[in-house]
Amino acid sequence: MKFDKEFDASGLSCPLPIVKTKKSLADMAPGQVLRVVATDPGSVCDMQAFAEQTGNTLLEQGTENSKYVFFLKKA
Amino acid sequence: MAAKKMAIIATKGALDMAYPPLILASTAAALGWEVQIFFTFYGLQLLRKDLSGIAISPIGNPAMPMPVPMPVVVSMLPGMEAMATSMMKAKMKKKGVASLTELRDLCQEAEVKFIACQMTVDLFEFDKADFIDGIEYGGAATFMKFAGETDVCLFI
Numbered sequence: 001m002k003f004d005k006e007f008d009a010s011g012l013s014c015p016l017p018i019v020k021t022k023k024s025l026a027d028m029a030p031g032q033v034l035r036v037v038a039t040d041p042g043s044v045c046d047m048q049a050f051a052e053q054t055g056n057t058l059l060e061q062g063t064e065n066s067k068y069v070f071f072l073k074k075a
Numbered sequence: 076m077a078a079k080k081m082a083i084i085a086t087k088g089a090l091d092m093a094y095p096p097l098i099l100a101s102t103a104a105a106l107g108w109e110v111q112i113f114f115t116f117y118g119l120q121l122l123r124k125d126l127s128g129i130a131i132s133p134i135g136n137p138a139m140p141m142p143v144p145m146p147v148v149v150s151m152l153p154g155m156e157a158m159a160t161s162m163m164k165a166k167m168k169k170k171g172v173a174s175l176t177e178l179r180d181l182c183q184e185a186e187v188k189f190i191a192c193q194m195t196v197d198l199f200e201f202d203k204a205d206f207i208d209g210i211e212y213g214g215a216a217t218f219m220k221f222a223g224e225t226d227v228c229l230f231i
Contacts, residue, residue, distance in 0.1 A: 011171040012171045012173075013170055013171040013172045013173075014098065014102075015098050015101055015102040015105070015173075015178075016171070016173050018102055018105055018106075019101050019102060019104075019105045019181050019185075021105075022105035022106075022185075023105075039171075040171075050105070050106065053106045053107065054106055054107055
């Protein structure tokens with residue numbers, strides 16, 4: 001999937017993947033896509049909760065090289 | 076949709092108890108919530124510019140995981156608190172857990188409002204110069220005003 005920006009949250013624990021994802025989205029334009037890579041297993045549920053509560057769309061999520069990958073479209 | 080609101084009373088100043096208010100506040104702020112933390116009694120230690128004194132003790136903390144079982148009489152020995160604290164901090168760093176200072180900075184950056192309990196400042200004769208900038212000083216009424224409008228209100 002195409003994306004405009006990437007944030008690597010590998011090695012970070014709760015709440016940093018979410019808090020820093022929010023910061024990464026801050027300078028993006030609506031409709032742009034952020035790719036987030038994380039190693040925290042909690043981020044799977046957390047990213048869905050983040051998307052639901054902020055209105056940003058979680059386009060896709062999966063795993064890649066045993067890391068969690070998310071594509072978020074900025075609202 | 077109006078932003079949700081959360082109020083937290085932070086009453087503890089030990090390393091393990093310092094995390095929950097700052098984790099929840101920074102996360103809620105990232106979700107677009109309006110957040111205030113009221114720091115009272117030992118929680119006020121979390122507003123010091125220098126957080127290096129925040130410690131954890133195995134004494135009175137029987138659930139704390141230890142590398143080897145440790146009788147209380149050993150936990151009481153001089154230097155045990157410092158050892159437990161440095162072990163905990165090293166573990167947190169290794170696991171990618173943010174430092175308290177980093178979490179606190181993230182909260183302030185996200186406009187979490189910090190209110191310091193004026194009564195506690197007076198009680199313990201704290202010097203306001205030791206505290207970070209950007210905090211307000213108030214009392215219970217200040218807290219209740221905001222707490223009354225919140226969706227989530229926690230005492231930690």
